[in-house]
Amino acid sequence: MDAVGATEQDFGPPSLRKRLSSALENPTFLGFLFVAPAELLLLIFLAYPLLLGLWLGLTDTIVGREGHYIGLENYISLVHDASFWLTVFNTFLYTIVAVFLKLVLGVGLAVVLNRDFKGKGLMRAIVLLPWIIPTALSAICFWWLYDSTFSGISWTLIKLGLMDHRINFLGDAWNARFSLIAANIWRGVPFFTIGLLAGLQTINPDLYEAAEIDGAGSWARFRKITLPLLMPLLTVVTVFSTIWTFADFQLVWVITRGGPAGATHIFGTLSFQRAMSGGHFGEGAAISNFMLPILVACVLIAFIFLRKED
Amino acid sequence: MKVRLSYVALIPFLVFFMFPLYWMLITSFKTDTEITSLEGIPLIIQSKPTLAHYKKIFFEEKLPTWFKNSFIVTTLVTLITMSISISAAYALARMRFFGSQPLGIGIFLTYLVPPTLLFIPFYKVVGILGLLNTKWSLLIIYPTATVPFCTWILIGYFSAIPRQLDEAAFVDGASYFQMLTRVFLPVATPGLIAATMFAFTVSWANFLYPLAYIYRHDEQVLTAGIYTSLIKGDVYFWGELMAAALVASLPVVVVFAFLMDYYIAGLTKGTIK
Numbered sequence: 001m002d003a004v005g006a007t008e009q010d011f012g013p014p015s016l017r018k019r020l021s022s023a024l025e026n027p028t029f030l031g032f033l034f035v036a037p038a039e040l041l042l043l044i045f046l047a048y049p050l051l052l053g054l055w056l057g058l059t060d061t062i063v064g065r066e067g068h069y070i071g072l073e074n075y076i077s078l079v080h081d082a083s084f085w086l087t088v089f090n091t092f093l094y095t096i097v098a099v100f101l102k103l104v105l106g107v108g109l110a111v112v113l114n115r116d117f118k119g120k121g122l123m124r125a126i127v128l129l130p131w132i133i134p135t136a137l138s139a140i141c142f143w144w145l146y147d148s149t150f151s152g153i154s155w156t157l158i159k160l161g162l163m164d165h166r167i168n169f170l171g172d173a174w175n176a177r178f179s180l181i182a183a184n185i186w187r188g189v190p191f192f193t194i195g196l197l198a199g200l201q202t203i204n205p206d207l208y209e210a211a212e213i214d215g216a217g218s219w220a221r222f223r224k225i226t227l228p229l230l231m232p233l234l235t236v237v238t239v240f241s242t243i244w245t246f247a248d249f250q251l252v253w254v255i256t257r258g259g260p261a262g263a264t265h266i267f268g269t270l271s272f273q274r275a276m277s278g279g280h281f282g283e284g285a286a287i288s289n290f291m292l293p294i295l296v297a298c299v300l301i302a303f304i305f306l307r308k309e310d
Numbered sequence: 311m312k313v314r315l316s317y318v319a320l321i322p323f324l325v326f327f328m329f330p331l332y333w334m335l336i337t338s339f340k341t342d343t344e345i346t347s348l349e350g351i352p353l354i355i356q357s358k359p360t361l362a363h364y365k366k367i368f369f370e371e372k373l374p375t376w377f378k379n380s381f382i383v384t385t386l387v388t389l390i391t392m393s394i395s396i397s398a399a400y401a402l403a404r405m406r407f408f409g410s411q412p413l414g415i416g417i418f419l420t421y422l423v424p425p426t427l428l429f430i431p432f433y434k435v436v437g438i439l440g441l442l443n444t445k446w447s448l449l450i451i452y453p454t455a456t457v458p459f460c461t462w463i464l465i466g467y468f469s470a471i472p473r474q475l476d477e478a479a480f481v482d483g484a485s486y487f488q489m490l491t492r493v494f495l496p497v498a499t500p501g502l503i504a505a506t507m508f509a510f511t512v513s514w515a516n517f518l519y520p521l522a523y524i525y526r527h528d529e530q531v532l533t534a535g536i537y538t539s540l541i542k543g544d545v546y547f548w549g550e551l552m553a554a555a556l557v558a559s560l561p562v563v564v565v566f567a568f569l570m571d572y573y574i575a576g577l578t579k580g581t582i583k
Contacts, residue, residue, distance in 0.1 A: 027405035030486055034401030035413065037394045038457055042420050045454045049431035050423070056430060105323075112319045123320060125570060126327055132562050133331075134515035136533040137555040141334040144548050150345070152333055152352050186330065198578035240422070247424030250517045254537060268426035268518075275430050276522055285430045292427070299422050306415055 056285035063279040074286035083262050084270070084287070091266040093177060095246045098184040103238055105185065106192020107230075111222070113193065114200040124194075131190035139254035142183040146170050146255065173263035176256050180264060183251050188244070192237055199233040200226070232305055239302045246298075247291055267291050338363055338553040345548050363549035364557070367540075372527050373554055376535035380558075383448045383531055384513040390449065391456040391509040392502070398457075399464030400490050404476065414465055421458035425518045428454075436523055445529045448520060452513045459512075460505040463576045467501025468494055503569060504576025514562055532558040 057074055061067030078084045113124060130138065145151060146169035157163040169179045203226065211221050227234075249268035252258065258265035258273060265273070267287055275284025337345060339359040350356050367373045401407075402414040432451055433442075441447035471494060479489050495502065520534035527539060536554045540547060566573065 027486075028407040031401040031405035031407035031410060034397045034405070035410075038398035038417060038461060039413075041394060041453055041457060042417065045432075045435065045450060046420050046423060046428070049428050049435055052431035052434060053427060056434075108319075109323055112316050112323075115316050117316045123324075124574075125567075126324065128566065128570060128574075129331065129563070130327055132511060132566050133559045134517070134533050134562065136515070136517035136537060137559055138330065138334075140537065140551055140555050141330050144337065144546075144552065145330055145333050147548075149348070150352065152329075155352050186326065189327075194574055194577060198574070243422050243424060247426045249426050253521075254517075268424075271426060271430070272518070272522070275433075281430055281433070288427050288430060291424075295422070295424070295427070299419050302422060303415060303419060306418070 053285050054289060056282055057289045059282045061281040061285075063275075063281060067282050070282070074283050075290075078283070078286060078290075083265070086262065087265045087267060087270045087287075088290075090177065090264055091246060094181060094184070094248070094252075094266055095242060098181045098188065098245050099238065099242050101181075101185050102188045102192055102241060103234075106189050106237075107196060107234075109189065109193045110196040110200055111226070113197055124197075127190050127193055129190075130187050131194070135187055135250045136254055138187065139183065139251050142179075142186075142251075143170075143255045146179050170256055171260055173260060176260060176264045180252055180255060183255060184245060184248065187251065188241055191241060195237045196230060196233065199230050203229050236302060236305050239298050239305075243295060243298045246294055334552045334555060337548055338556055340549060342549055363547075363553040367550050367554045367557070371550070371554075372530070372535060372539065373532075373557065375528060376530050376532045377558075379445050379529065379535075380514060380531040380533075383445050383452070384510055386449055387452040387456065387513040388506055388509040391453050391460050392506060394453065394457050395460035395464055395505060396490075396495070396502075399461045399468055400494060402461070403465045403468035404494075405486070414462075417458050418462040419458075421455075421462065425455070425516075429518055429522050432519070433522060442523055443526055443529060445520075445524065445531060447523045448513075448516070448531070451519050451523075452516060455516070456509040456512050460509055463505045463508065464498065464501050467498040467504075471497050500572050500575060503572040507565060507569060507573045508576065510565065511562055 056067070058069055058071060059067035060070045060073070109127065113120065113127070145153060148166060148168050148171055151167065151169065153169075154163065154166040158166070168175060170176045207225050208221055211225060216224065247268055248266060249272060252264060252266055252269045253272065256264045258269045267290060271284045271287040274280045274287060278284075336353075336355050339361075340355055341357055341360050341362070344355070344357050398417065402410050402417075436442050436447040436451070439447075439450070441450070475497070476489050476493055479493050484492065515533060516531075517533040517537070520531045521538070524530050524534065527535065530538070536551065536558060540551050540554060
């Protein structure tokens with residue numbers, strides 16, 4: 001950055017210094033210079049690892065030893081592995097159910113919060129809490145909340161007469177799956193709500209008034225005005241959430257570690273278990289790489305929508 | 311009528327959002343006997359509240375060390391991120407050069423590459439650099455997660471600055487660099503705050519990377535440290551775990567208590583522009 005000082009007028013014959021200083025006032029050159037650190041960082045620490053990951057998936061690398069190229073062997077053995085297919089099933093179940101419910105609850109909460117009422121600021125702060133508290137830490141809290149003996153949820157449901165026994169949240173495969181989905185919803189609704197709230201505030205209130213005069217009920221107003229106008233934003237927010245949910249790790253790893261007996265593994269946790277706990281880097285990378293097609297599709301959708309808005 | 315309906319609709323959400331946090335809070339102040347007792351009402355603290363769990367995590371566990379490590383890593387990552395992002399965002403917002411627009415979106419899209427896809431190859435990269443098992447490994451890894459979004463937020467704020475402002479500065483003979491420090495940074499301060507908060511939160515909260523690359527307790531950061539060290543075998547020290555989780559969340563909550571509006575504005579600018 002010191003070189004910028006050299007832009008002061010220099011009355012000699014065109015020197016290197018002068019050429020340098022004129023280059024430093026040239027937007028194209030300067031632009032590249034300013035973007036270079038970001039580009040280098042992303043190339044070295046993002047593009048290269050992505051390619052390295054693709055390569056590792058084709059090798060038998062284990063921790064501490066260089067691997068050899070083994071073609072598609074990792075992928076083939078995974079396709080014949082029942083626990084892998086259970087992981088595929090879990091990942092899609094987790095993503096589809098959680099994202100759908102986050103979308104519905106997020107839109108609902110945003111519509112309510114968009115009204116004027118006392119304590120709105122406080123409510124907004126409370127809504128944001130699950131989003132800002134480090135997920136690994138709130139996940140520890142859920143883990144305790146899902147305790148089979150001491151859970152406050154079980155106690156409350158029994159006292160309310162809704163249950164006659166304690167819920168075995170994490171010991172049963174389906175209970176564990178839905179417990180994880182609930183924790184994911186808790187954590188993810190705020191992103192939808194806060195994102196959509198901003199979109200709602202840009203909608204012209206005159207539109208609603210006109211519709212009310214025409215006799216449209218509140219559901220019709222929501223469906224015919226709110227939803228269409230919110231659609232682009234809704235798509236972007238949903239795509240983001242889909243990516244994060246699909247490629248999740250922390251919630252599942254902390255709360256169930258993929259258990260009971262591997263029944264709740266998703267791509268991220270299975271890959272971590274095979275690579276970090278088991279030392280099989282090649283296989284772990286192959287599992288992660290199975291996420292790529294869905295992720296690429298999501299990124300493309302995001303790209304198209306973001307370009308449209310420019 | 312409408313207003314009352316809002317309150318009624320909000321109650322289930324309020325319970326849903328607050329209950330886990332409330333549960334964490336009361337557990338951290340309960341005695342061990344009360345935590346593992348089936349007597350009475352678990353939803354309140356029944357016997358005398360205790361600070362024993364807090365004392366234990368501060369004086370008998372490595373929590374202060376992890377806290378210090380988290381603080382060092384987060385501060386440095388935020389500084390690195392902001393310098394890279396400000397420079398990139400400034401160029402992409404103002405210096406129209408060949409390919410600058412797709413480049414901006416491209417940087418943003420890298421934000422969507424999830425850590426679960428990268429942690430295995432990163433392990434290799436960190437190993438090559440000799441940073442395995444040190445907190446410094448996080449300094450090179452975290453910026454890949456923070457720079458894209460921070461740059462994107464800042465592009466939004468920088469582009470919103472009226473061109474007349476920098477044209478006037480240009481006529482006065484300001485260089486691009488002076489324009490950045492004298493016009494852009496002061497005017498876009500809310501954006502700088504939002505981006506800083508984002509970098510801070512992401513670095514503070516990351517879990518997968520320290521869990522995968524750091525095994526020494528002295529080098530560990532809060533999130534992974536609490537998870538790996540406070541869970542000992544089959545006996546869970548829920549009081550300590552909850553106290554530690556609360557203490558570790560506190561810095562983020564405090565920052566947001568004061569600056570929440572900047573963050574929300576930044577987040578929304580990032581998603582709708």
